[in-house]
Amino acid sequence: MLLAFGLCVVGALAEKTLVQRAASFSKNVSDCPGYSLHAVEATGTGLTAQLSLAGPACNAFGTDYQNLTIQVTYETETRLRVRIADSEDSQYTIPESVVSRPAAPTTSFTNSSDLVFNFEPSPFAFWITRRSSPNSAPLFDTRLSALPETPIPPVITGDESTALDGFSLVFEDQYLQLTSSLPLDTNIYGLGEVIASSGFRRNLAVGGGSIQTLWTRDVGDPVDGNLYGSHPVYLEHRFNETTNEAQSHGVFLFSSSGGDIMLLTPPNAKQSLVQYRMIGGILDFYFFSGPSPVAVIEQYGALVGLPSWIPPWAFGFHLCRWGYTSVNDTMEQVQAMRAANIPLEVMWNDIDLYHAFRDFTSDPVSYPGEEVRAFIRDLAANNQHYIPILDAAVPHLTNASDVYAPYSKGRELDVFIKNPDNTEYIGQVWPGYTVFPDWFANATQEWWTEAMKNWSDGGVEFSGIWLDMNEASSFCQGSCGTGANLNDTSVPSVQIPGTPGNPVTDYPECYDSSVSGPSGNITINGTSTCTNSSSPSGLSVRGLGAGAQSGVDLNSPPYVIHNGFGDLSVHTLATNATHAGGIVDLDVHNMWGLMEEKATHLALQELQPGKRPVIIARSTFPSTGKWAGHWLGDNYSKWEYLYYNIQGILQFQIFNIPFVGADTCGFQGNTDEELCNRWMQLSAFAPFFRNHNQRGAISQEPYRWDNVAKASRTAISIRYSLLPYWMTLFANASMRGTPPVRALWYEFPTESELFAVDRQFLVGADVLVTPVLRPNVSSVEGIFPGRGQVTWRDFYTHEVVKASSNGTATLSAPLGHINVHIRGGAALLMHAQPAYTTTETRGGPFSLLVSLESHSNAFGTAYLDDGLSNPPAESRTVTFSSTANELKISSRGTFTVDQKLEELTILGVSKKPSKVSVGGKNLQKSSWEYGTDVQELAISGVSVDLNSAETVVSW
Ligand SMILES: *[C@@H]1O[C@H](CO)[C@@H](O)[C@H](O)[C@H]1NC(C)=O
Ligand SMILES: *[C@@H]1O[C@H](CO)[C@@H](O)[C@H](O)[C@H]1NC(C)=O
Ligand SMILES: *[C@@H]1O[C@H](CO)[C@@H](O)[C@H](O)[C@H]1NC(C)=O
Ligand SMILES: *[C@@H]1O[C@H](CO)[C@@H](O)[C@H](O)[C@H]1NC(C)=O
Numbered sequence: 001m002l003l004a005f006g007l008c009v010v011g012a013l014a015e016k017t018l019v020q021r022a023a024s025f026s027k028n029v030s031d032c033p034g035y036s037l038h039a040v041e042a043t044g045t046g047l048t049a050q051l052s053l054a055g056p057a058c059n060a061f062g063t064d065y066q067n068l069t070i071q072v073t074y075e076t077e078t079r080l081r082v083r084i085a086d087s088e089d090s091q092y093t094i095p096e097s098v099v100s101r102p103a104a105p106t107t108s109f110t111n112s113s114d115l116v117f118n119f120e121p122s123p124f125a126f127w128i129t130r131r132s133s134p135n136s137a138p139l140f141d142t143r144l145s146a147l148p149e150t151p152i153p154p155v156i157t158g159d160e161s162t163a164l165d166g167f168s169l170v171f172e173d174q175y176l177q178l179t180s181s182l183p184l185d186t187n188i189y190g191l192g193e194v195i196a197s198s199g200f201r202r203n204l205a206v207g208g209g210s211i212q213t214l215w216t217r218d219v220g221d222p223v224d225g226n227l228y229g230s231h232p233v234y235l236e237h238r239f240n241e242t243t244n245e246a247q248s249h250g251v252f253l254f255s256s257s258g259g260d261i262m263l264l265t266p267p268n269a270k271q272s273l274v275q276y277r278m279i280g281g282i283l284d285f286y287f288f289s290g291p292s293p294v295a296v297i298e299q300y301g302a303l304v305g306l307p308s309w310i311p312p313w314a315f316g317f318h319l320c321r322w323g324y325t326s327v328n329d330t331m332e333q334v335q336a337m338r339a340a341n342i343p344l345e346v347m348w349n350d351i352d353l354y355h356a357f358r359d360f361t362s363d364p365v366s367y368p369g370e371e372v373r374a375f376i377r378d379l380a381a382n383n384q385h386y387i388p389i390l391d392a393a394v395p396h397l398t399n400a401s402d403v404y405a406p407y408s409k410g411r412e413l414d415v416f417i418k419n420p421d422n423t424e425y426i427g428q429v430w431p432g433y434t435v436f437p438d439w440f441a442n443a444t445q446e447w448w449t450e451a452m453k454n455w456s457d458g459g460v461e462f463s464g465i466w467l468d469m470n471e472a473s474s475f476c477q478g479s480c481g482t483g484a485n486l487n488d489t490s491v492p493s494v495q496i497p498g499t500p501g502n503p504v505t506d507y508p509e510c511y512d513s514s515v516s517g518p519s520g521n522i523t524i525n526g527t528s529t530c531t532n533s534s535s536p537s538g539l540s541v542r543g544l545g546a547g548a549q550s551g552v553d554l555n556s557p558p559y560v561i562h563n564g565f566g567d568l569s570v571h572t573l574a575t576n577a578t579h580a581g582g583i584v585d586l587d588v589h590n591m592w593g594l595m596e597e598k599a600t601h602l603a604l605q606e607l608q609p610g611k612r613p614v615i616i617a618r619s620t621f622p623s624t625g626k627w628a629g630h631w632l633g634d635n636y637s638k639w640e641y642l643y644y645n646i647q648g649i650l651q652f653q654i655f656n657i658p659f660v661g662a663d664t665c666g667f668q669g670n671t672d673e674e675l676c677n678r679w680m681q682l683s684a685f686a687p688f689f690r691n692h693n694q695r696g697a698i699s700q701e702p703y704r705w706d707n708v709a710k711a712s713r714t715a716i717s718i719r720y721s722l723l724p725y726w727m728t729l730f731a732n733a734s735m736r737g738t739p740p741v742r743a744l745w746y747e748f749p750t751e752s753e754l755f756a757v758d759r760q761f762l763v764g765a766d767v768l769v770t771p772v773l774r775p776n777v778s779s780v781e782g783i784f785p786g787r788g789q790v791t792w793r794d795f796y797t798h799e800v801v802k803a804s805s806n807g808t809a810t811l812s813a814p815l816g817h818i819n820v821h822i823r824g825g826a827a828l829l830m831h832a833q834p835a836y837t838t839t840e841t842r843g844g845p846f847s848l849l850v851s852l853e854s855h856s857n858a859f860g861t862a863y864l865d866d867g868l869s870n871p872p873a874e875s876r877t878v879t880f881s882s883t884a885n886e887l888k889i890s891s892r893g894t895f896t897v898d899q900k901l902e903e904l905t906i907l908g909v910s911k912k913p914s915k916v917s918v919g920g921k922n923l924q925k926s927s928w929e930y931g932t933d934v935q936e937l938a939i940s941g942v943s944v945d946l947n948s949a950e951t952v953v954s955w
Pocket of ligand 2: 136137183240241242243
């Protein structure tokens with residue numbers, strides 16, 4: 001959670017810029033001379049060349065480098081790297097130990113890559129084209145002739161830094177700038193982390209645009225501001241109406257530096273542009289050729305690392321809140337969930353668990369270790385799990401009588417971040433004065449693993465770990481403990497919600513507590529007249545970086561990025577905080593969370609050998625998915641945030657961190673019955689499904705209201721029955737980087753009406769979710785992709801959707817009903833008997849849902865394994881494919897599936913069959929039924945062995 005500190009006020013969501021930026025940004029760069037290229041040498045895998053400053057240094061926001069080296073590498077047929085670095089190798093670069101990437105290519109793709117690097121030497125510029133479509137506009141183009149004529153007054157009104165004058169390549173120690181033109185009508189997705197007011201598709205509106213600031217920040221979910229994670233990667237989709245050609249590609253800047261990525265369309269310009277403004281590091285670009293959006297995401301995953309394997313229990317329902325006062329209070333939640341028969345898989349605790357807010361502890365009075373142990377063992381006996389919070393900062397203690405091993409041991413092993421003078425860096429978080437693990441230090445991993453082990457040995461027998469506050473968050477500015485009374489454990493300016501003087505009084509839009517009282521109870525679809533709300537549309541030598549350079553301004557880099565907190569050191573580690581070897585936080589700030597996630601993952605692998613680690617983390621960076629999942633942070637109990645939930649999930653699929661979800665029912669402020677009902681149902685179709693609440697807000701566990709309980713049971717039952725589908729989607733993510741959750745257009749890339757759709761989403765290719773995102777309605781409008789060529793069937797009734805000519809349909813959506821549709825041509829393996837936990841569910845038989853397209857075709861696969869082994873031990877892939885009046889079930893692999901396939905539902909069978917056979921044997925009439933209304937053939941009472949190589953079902 002975050003501190004009640006400089007929060008934006010909901011209702012005026014657009015965050016105001018807190019900083020005075022250089023009033024004449026453009027003057028600083030307009031004189032920059034650019035570079036000229038020489039000494040080109042072809043290499044086996046691309047080329048290298050030298051770049052020299054083409055005129056007098058401009059020193060716009062730092063000192064120009066005279067000499068740069070460019071390396072172009074065709075890494076695969078679909079991935080091209082363009083790396084521009086200072087020839088001195090003085091700038092910071094990300095080491096392999098933090099983000100490892102595939103080995104350099106040994107064969108040449110220079111002539112086979114779909115991406116082609118083109119350049120002009122003076123002024124140096126490059127552009128990337130597609131070999132397969134040489135006449136289309138370049139995918140990326142830094143030529144001055146491709147960019148608008150300057151000067152251009154501020155493109156975003158009121159932001160002087162969006163005035164543009166000159167697009168030369170700038171490469172300084174504290175400022176790097178590179179600009180590419182983009183077609184006016186292109187579509188950009190990704191860059192993050194952000195909650196974008198424009199929606200999932202980034203704003204490139206003429207005379208405006210958007211700015212993605214890269215600086216990880218502990219802030220409760222502001223709109224259009226930088227927040228927890230840093231992701232300089234985008235997915236671009238281009239569609240040519242004339243040729244009906246649609247192609248996607250991706251662009252990734254591999255940098256941990258702070259920066260702004262500007263997406264702008266100047267008024268009257270013939271093109272849009274993307275401009276990178278980085279305050280350190282180098283320009284290390286990777287281009288991915290796609291050409292499908294899913295392929296782009298897979299290609300990015302193959303570079304940074306594929307997502308970790310997720311065990312089935314992590315797909316169960318998770319319950320948490322800040323404010324469970326004791327282990328018994330926590331246990332009562334588990335009992336109440338059971339009593340209400342709402343499946344609960346994983347129980348969590350927030351910092352209430354801790355003694356004096358200290359990591360790796362449990363409070364001796366309210367959470368005694370042995371009681372916690374007994375509680376967790378009870379959970380385990382019922383196939384349930386426990387996940388505790390682990391905060392980033394570790395308390396600093398000086399009082400010798402206060403025994404706290406994580407600090408004393410860490411100090412002994414020298415694992416904490418330092419001040420430039422080598423003294424301890426001391427910030428302030430929940431426990432008071434704190435130190436921060438330095439993931440670059442040699443002994444940190446060992447120390448961290450041991451602390452986690454001791455914690456678990458002491459009773460907190462966690463199944464997984466929740467990493468919070470890892471931007472890293474600090475409540476005071478700078479090393480505030482230096483010279484202070486370190487025995488003072490109070491935290492100045494902390495306002496814990498729900499304490500006297502700080503009640504939680506906010507409610508969802510449309511909920512009027514002066515009329516309805518504080519309970520959050522509503523009259524369903526009745527008295528409210530509110531019609532809501534917002535509907536917002538192989539280099540081994542590397543530079544140490546700024547820590548070793550003279551003349552750089554560590555504390556206030558001259559180019560002021562659009563950090564929502566202004567100064568870079570606000571609410572986090574100071575930029576001059578120093579890591580092992582002299583690396584300064586300025587260069588590596590954005591990776592703190594990632595490095596903690598990796599260390600925690602490795603620790604879990606050691607403590608739970610052979611099992612799949614489950615980690616949910618807040619601050620993320622490219623490759624986080626390899627180690628952890630993500631929750632969307634401290635959102636609000638608002639309808640607007642229910643909508644933002646969808647773009648958040650979609651964004652993290654691009655980042656290859658697919659295991660993601662929002663705090664269901666909303667974290668900050670009070671929720672209400674109706675919002676919580678709709679949200680429990682939406683999140684049942686999100687990868688990570690957790691209800692989490694703020695301290696002091698009204699309770700929002702799903703059993704608190706009967707209708708929320710009912711809606712939750714319904715949606716969770718569907719979720720658990722779809723578990724084989726989720727497991728298959730996530731196996732494909734872990735094996736290939738395929739995104740489990742998809743925007744509609746990923747599957748229908750030539751249907752331009754889908755490019756901005758972010759109020760619906762697809763789970764895999766086949767399950768379309770159309771949630772209600774507004775209060776006080778009982779219907780929802782959805783679009784059904786395929787332009788009439790694709791059949792969409794209602795998940796519940798199996799009826800075919802009748803969409804209007806523009807593909808939209810208004811669907812009935814009373815409270816407690818979430819619209820889910822199955823694509824024609826899908827074959828989904830499911831669990832026939834969704835139960836209280838995923839373990840029990842998985843123990844039961846399978847069912848199969850087939851939705852025929854054109855009365856004959858369907859295809860699907862299911863990946864099956866034990867769900868727990870890491871890496872997966874044995875697996876089996878079952879393929880379902882239907883043509884004409886026959887369904888073939890083929891199976892291969894080594895894993896033995898014990899459960900049988902007992903029920904099959906085949907939709908779209910055009911007429912009643914005269915006989916039905918399974919595996920060559922005719923079924924008795926009592927084993928199948930045909931429903932004429934929805935053309936449904938329902939087979940039951942069979943027992944298909946999913947291990948047999950082939951089984952044919954015919955009708
Ligand atoms: C840049 O390279 C040139 C040619 O190799 C060399 O003479 C010059 O000293 C270099 N400049 C710097 C600042 O390293
Ligand atoms: C679309 O394709 C046509 C035909 O190849 C071409 O003339 C046109 O320039 C393309 N449009 C864009 C925006 O690339
Ligand atoms: C929890 O309840 C048990 C049984 O009533 C009691 O013995 C124990 O002290 C309680 N624990 C806490 C931390 O309140
Ligand atoms: C870490 O270990 C290596 C190899 O033993 C050593 O060279 C290096 O000095 C150590 N670094 C620190 C910061 O202790």
